[in-house]
Amino acid sequence: MESEPDRDALWALLNWQVELGATEAILDAPVSRFREEAVEPAPAAPEHLQTAEVPPMAAPVTDHVAEAKTAARGAEDLDALKQAMADYPHCELRLGARNLVFSDGNPAARIMILGEAPGRDEDLQGKPFVGRAGQLLDRMLGAIDLSRTASEPDASVYIANILPWRPPQNRDPKPDEIAMLMPFVERHVELAAPDFLVLMGNISCQACLGRKGITRLRGTWTEAVGRPALPMFHPAYLLRTPGAKREAWADLLELKARLMRQ
Ligand code: URA
Numbered sequence: 700m701e702s703e704p705d706r707d708a709l710w711a712l713l714n715w716q717v718e719l720g721a722t723e724a725i726l727d728a729p730v731s732r733f734r735e736e737a738v739e740p741a742p743a744a745p746e747h748l749q750t751a752e753v754p755p756m757a758a759p760v761t762d763h764v765a766e767a768k769t770a771a772r773g774a775e776d777l778d779a780l781k782q783a784m785a786d787y788p789h790c791e792l793r794l795g796a797r798n799l800v801f802s803d804g805n806p807a808a809r810i811m812i813l814g815e816a817p818g819r820d821e822d823l824q825g826k827p828f829v830g831r832a833g834q835l836l837d838r839m840l841g842a843i844d845l846s847r848t849a850s851e852p853d854a855s856v857y858i859a860n861i862l863p864w865r866p867p868q869n870r871d872p873k874p875d876e877i878a879m880l881m882p883f884v885e886r887h888v889e890l891a892a893p894d895f896l897v898l899m900g901n902i903s904c905q906a907c908l909g910r911k912g913i914t915r916l917r918g919t920w921t922e923a924v925g926r927p928a929l930p931m932f933h934p935a936y937l938l939r940t941p942g943a944k945r946e947a948w949a950d951l952l953e954l955k956a957r958l959m960r961q
Contacts (some may be wrong), residue, residue, distance in 0.1 A: 706859055737874045758787065763789040765881045771886035777806055780890060784863055784883050790876055794866035798825035802887070804847035805855035809958060811893035812836075813884070815902040816862035827858045833934040836899075839934065839947065843955040853958065857891050859884070859905045877906045888924040895957065896926050900933030918950045920957070929954055 772789055774780035781801045793799070800817040803826045803857050812828075820830035838855060840846055849855035850947050861884055862872050884906065888896065901913045907923035908930075910916060916930040931950045932943050 710896070717722055719757075720787035750768050759935070760875045760878060764882065765874075767882040771882040772889070773889060774886055777802070777887075777890050780883065780886055787879075790864065792862065792876060795867050797822050800825055800827050800860060801863055802857060802859040803827050803829075804857040805849065805852070805866050806857050807852045808855040808857040808889050808891075810845065810855075810897060811857045811888060811891050811895070812897045812899055813857065813903045813907065814858065814860045814899045816869075816872055817862050817865040819865070819901075821860075822865035827860050828934075831938060832933070835934040836880075836936060839951055845955075854898075857893060859887055859891075868958050872902060874944055877902075878951055879956070881906060885924050888926065893926065894961065895954070896923055896928035897954065898928050898930045900922060900931075903933075904930050917946060918953065926946040927957075929957075 730821060733900050741856070766789065767787060771780065774783045781799070784801065785799050786794075793898060798817075800816050800821050804812075814827055817827060818830050818832070821827055821833070821841040827833070838845070845854060847856050847858060862880055863883075866872055866876075896907070898907055898916075901911050904913060905911050907928065908916070913930060913932060913936075917932055919930070921928050921930065930949065931954075932940075932947050937944055937947055
């Protein structure tokens with residue numbers, strides 16, 4: 700006869716996994732999302748034709764960037780751009796993500812916010828900034844009478860990320876990932892044509908300005924993708940560092956003042 704599972708032991712095991720950082724339980728057995736889309740290996744050449752040395756070289760990243768530029772430039776509107784990103788095969792992050800997170804808010808807004816990359820909640824819902832950081836962002840915007848749901852360009856925001864796919868374990872994006880996705884970001888900004896950009900956090904500054912150091916960059920207008928751009932602390936950083944909210948508030952007021960001036 701099968702013995703009853705020990706409920707206390709199972710409970711302790713579950714707690715242990717949560718303490719180790721497990722955030723979701725999906726299936727009993729692990730699934731490799733990489734394997735699902737893995738390309739079938741080519742059949743081996745007959746032995747007499749096999750060469751000993753040099754394995755086939757992967758296409759250089761510059762080719763991937765060039766391909767991204769061509770795909771992005773060919774997109775005539777936002778829907779076409781989203782499709783071009785979905786069809787772009789070279790960024791491996793897509794294999795581990797559930798959804799492509801393209802944008803949220805009003806594409807006609809005068810302000811476009813560029814965040815870093817989707818986290819778990821964004822990956823699940825397919826929308827940027829919907830987790831805790833996103834809720835804080837909504838409250839910050841609300842404090843200066845802006846929202847992603849407003850229909851007037853003066854009262855709304857449009858939101859996207861540098862990366863449309865969630866990196867595993869929310870790790871930082873790698874330089875080659877940023878390089879191959881930037882042509883899509885640039886086209887996204889061109890098509891949405893906002894008056895102002897907000898660069899949320901270090902990764903966004905690194906990608907759009909080629910500079911890091913948000914503590915120094917924040918609050919000073921600069922130019923990115925051909926538009927006036929204001930670097931700000933990322934709301935996820937503000938959740939961890941509530942003392943920095945004072946500077947974030949000053950930056951929000953500056954953003955609102957510029958919006959009203961111009
Ligand atoms: N952080 C980001 O930078 N973007 C999101 O969409 C969510 C969290």
